[in-house]
């Protein structure tokens with residue numbers, strides 16, 4: 001494993017030296033039969049744990065019925081999932097696609113087309129934020145406020161400007177006659193688990209109102225229960241005009257969705273946008289089972305409770321460790337901010353059979369599934385404390 005010289009794959013991922021072959025609930029096994037406790041959930045995707053029964057049953061049923069027909073036909077599963085999503089959010093309309101980047105691409109296109117075709121004002125510019133992450137297509141990597149994601153891909157599409165996060169005055173100073181939208185994550189997850197303050201989000205919502213801008217919230221990592229609400233904007237008492245989901249929406253079956261208010265419906269008239277695979281009967285079956293399970297079992301509330309427990313336990317266990325700067329995040333999207341790069345510390349945690357991931361160079365990110373138990377949390381915290389102990393000691397010595 002890990003020897004990319006022998007692989008026929010592009011070397012575009014820095015991979016951990018592990019090949020995982022089986023998963024069940026919070027547990028994963030590698031190709032040598034070693035068991036791991038999974039606190040990354042395939043990057044906030046397998047929110048119901050690995051191979052959840054409710055989704056498996058619905059998928060199996062659908063596999064016997066119909067796999068794919070094209071969006072040239074009505075797809076009852078799409079109607080049903082869109083109904084569930086809109087009944088449980090501020091949105092009225094849903095477009096299904098296959099990934100987060102595609103959902104954000106759709107949001108960007110919708111914002112531009114609404115301004116250009118419906119309002120007829122020609123506006124196109126979108127304000128996004130430093131350290132944001134919105135995807136890897138040309139438009140979404142341009143929306144992403146990180147140079148390393150954009151490097152080598154010039155020329156980038158026009159129409160994006162960047163503001164410092166949590167700084168509403170800076171956003172106000174960027175608004176001009178071409179501005180059509182502001183796009184943000186309420187918790188910048190890939191960017192280092194940086195949470196938006198309530199005053200910032202309120203100010204952004206007010207700026208959108210004042211200047212007639214669309215508010216786009218990227219809920220791809222924060223949505224579908226991850227922060228302790230079904231969608232993270234609910235924490236702030238605001239309603240975005242557009243928001244996007246993917247990652248956890250179908251428990252690991254690839255799917256994304258772009259949701260919006262009714263006024264935006266006519267901007268995506270027939271023929272304006274589309275996707276061959278978007279919302280297939282199979283993908284939407286997995287999505288229906290996922291959200292039905294989440295609602296029936298009140299999982300977002302469980303996430304809030306267990307997230308508080310995990311944060312408290314981490315704070316307690318890491319209190320004396322000088323390598324650790326702070327514990328932050330919302331729900332079960334938690335970052336351990338460190339004073340130095342964390343790559344070696346993450347390897348030490350993996351060596352103790354706990355899977356975690358980074359969020360930028362100096363943050364260890366925890367994303368357990370929504371059924372995680374207190375016992376599993378205690379075990380994970382003990383491993384993290386033990387793996388990080390030598391780093392804290394070293395920093396003290398230096």
Ligand SMILES: *Cc1c(COP(=O)(O)O)cnc(C)c1O
Nearest residue numbers: 099100101133134135218220221
């Ligand atoms: C993962 C992620 C994306 C990109 O999703 P893909 O499915 O990888 O295209 C976009 N925005 C946020 C906030 C993400 O976490």
